[in-house]
Amino acid sequence: MRVSRRLFIRDGVATVTLGLAAPSFLSAIAQAQGIPSRRLVVVYLGGGNDALNTLISYQDAAYYSRRPGIAIPAGQVLQIGADGAGHALGLHPRLGGLLNVFNEGRLALVQRTGYPNSSRSHFEATDIYGTANPQSSTGSGWLGRYLDTLPRPLDALAAWNTTGETPRALLSGQSGVPAIPNATSYTYASPNRGAAATQERAAAQTMASNPAAGRPHLAFVNGTSRGAIETLDRVAQARSYTPTVPYPNNGFALALRTVAGAIVRGIGSRVFWVETGGFDTHAQQGAAGGAYGNLMGTLGDGLWAFYSDVRNQGLDNDTTVIVFSEFGRRISENGSGGTDHGAAGVMMALGGMVRGGLYGTAASLAPGNPTLENNSGDVRHETDFRSVYARLLDQWLGVNSVPILSGDFRAGAPAIF
């Protein structure tokens, strides 16, 4: 698939609200607000992850009969035990890093996450996970509404989006999130070097600090410009971080490395958004190896490096990662060795405070089973994704999830904390 990131944005980005202070390194605002040290790292798997090949029900005969070309042989599955209903489960063989986290009791796998009448459209489904409202794919996002609950003035780096476009989840009417797709290029460029460049940057900052009385539109642009200049140094602090473990050399791992840098350097960001794409595996997805194997390798190796690094820094108890995708995929493989858009998926959480284990029950993939839908083509959801959000908001971020999610999803939420 070549779906541009732009397509995932619907009705605009938030306006940027900036603090008046100009903190140079550790946010003075953040300090003054006595910010809790907990951070949430959200990992979005773009394109619809094939959950059935991430977490494999390797004793289900229908899994093999319906996926003759792409099923993972039972002998290669990384076994992790059985869920509450007795389904033996294992991870994709390229998720060795996540197996380590699971064995440490710090990886929670929430099976069959989704919502009723699951959208099979990438854009709508992604937006629904963003709004946390299956009835509406427009408007603000759940993390944006979380940011709106934070005291004002909001630190410009309260959240940190590592992609170029603001995802729906981070959209808010009141809380701007800087887009820092590449911390290395989130720098002040000059046509000159040395003193001239330094003087130029000082002039740019002075110009952007002009209140522009009587011209609110100019003042607004100045605000974004000032916000950029004022966050440059803190972003540079994150960029200059030397990790304790090697990270793989791909965009996903490098984004996680930057996030680790921001956490270790105490930048003060509470929410990070990270993406890795390519999960729209309509054709030739492979089994243990091949395209999907590479996706799993990228995911597992990157998260393992990040988890290890943060743990080595003694910050794992302050850090939770969640992983989601906009939908799972069709149970039966299609005619081109891939899978089409399906329904329920798998969500993951990992971190030092996560109560690891298997949550929910695997689907039984033989046609006619009530755990399936769409003429037994897709996996039916069991756990509403919003109950996972609710747990994160209530138990991790320490805010009331009910107003943020416009409903009470606490009952029956998987007890991942």
Add this chain to the structure above:
Amino acid sequence: MAQLNPEIDHLLRRAGFGVSSVDADIFRDMSPSEAVSYVVDYEGRPDDVDARIGRPDHAQVASKDLFAPDIDIDDARQRWMFRMIHSRRPLQEKMALFWHNHFATAYSKLVTDSGTVQAAKMLAHKPGALRGPQGQLELFRKYALGNFRDLLVQVAQDPAMLVWLDGQSNTKARPQENFGREVMELFTVGVGNHTEADVYAAARVFTGWNLRKSADYRQDEYGDVNAYQEFVYNADGHEASAKTFTFPIYTNGSRTIPARSESEGMQDGVDLITALAIHPETARRLARKFWNFFVSEVHQPDPGFVESTAAVYLQNRTEIRPVVRHILTSPWFNNPSMRHARYSWPVEFVARAIREVGWQGFSLDTVRVPLASMGQLLFEPPNVGGWPLGADWFSTGTMLARTNFAATLAASQKQHLAAALESDSQTPQALLAAMLDRLTPAPLDAAPQQALMAYLAAAGTWTGDGEQLNTRTAGLARLLVGSSEYQLV
């Protein structure tokens, strides 16, 4: 602060992409009204811009292999940027950009359906370059100031649009509402002026409007580039019963498109489009969009402007040229408080910066990544609603992308800029004044002016030549093009 005079500078920022050194010669002796005529009545001047691609005294293009703007989307993006920078008909390109946003169609979805080559061709194929219909952009250029109703009919039959809004799956058995909905909600009357029932009826109207593939068509990049998809009316796919709307379809007030034989059923769509095009709310909605595009995003549309512009549109049977002429000669447009009252779109910003700073040896393939970072990759609007405009263009990341583009451009034009400004370099004040005249940003308050003077003073004893001039001229261009004042047009 003026390149020519404030009225013409304003006109060329809005109806074009700023004032290049070439324009300065063309417009120097014109009155503002002559300038409006020159900009609007461009048909007399040749549409020869593409023939100048590759000339050393123009901006450059670069490609992985052969430059192929009819079948490679990145090359098509470069060709369009080249046109914005060098066309003798800047308003044609400006309006094409307006229609691209109005009928926002994204390459990435076309790729999923048709592959990279055919997707690029559907959007950017210049008529005659290859076999098959013109690309969507060429439609927008052809009808830039043409008849809106005719443009709507063409858009409804445009292969890119048929793929984009799923016309291919709009069948008698399962009418597909995507186009039927957007043709009312986004392309014409707007929200609140139609009902869900109208949407269902419109979907039925357009059943049978579909695509036909040429014999040698393949859906991957290995196919013949001369293969194509083209519009076809499939009579036996058309749902032939009567369709009733909540608004008049015919001038006699009738709201019902009569049942027709399948073979004549294509007229349903033409009747609906005509009705939508002459709907008074379409006239007002276009007038409001033109207000934001030409007059101001800071001030609410003036009711007098909306009504007079809508009236010109309807009196001229949906012709756009008289509408735009009306706007550009109107008191609203020419009110000095409307100057710099719009937020430039990223492509406007980039094209204008290149035109005003310089393009010598500057390769347009280098603007793709910065434009994506600024939030506007051509042929990749976020959805059918177009880009989020106005203040929504600006975030810390996008602003940084703008300022860093200013740095890249200034660095590439260092020698050229210094040479061009050498005669104004006797004092720092003279240099700053010349640069402000060249770039026409929104007026600078005292504080930013002092910051710029301090930047020049930091160079030490002013000599106004050599390395000092190179450095400070480029730095000044970077600071001004990257300033908030320059983002407003």
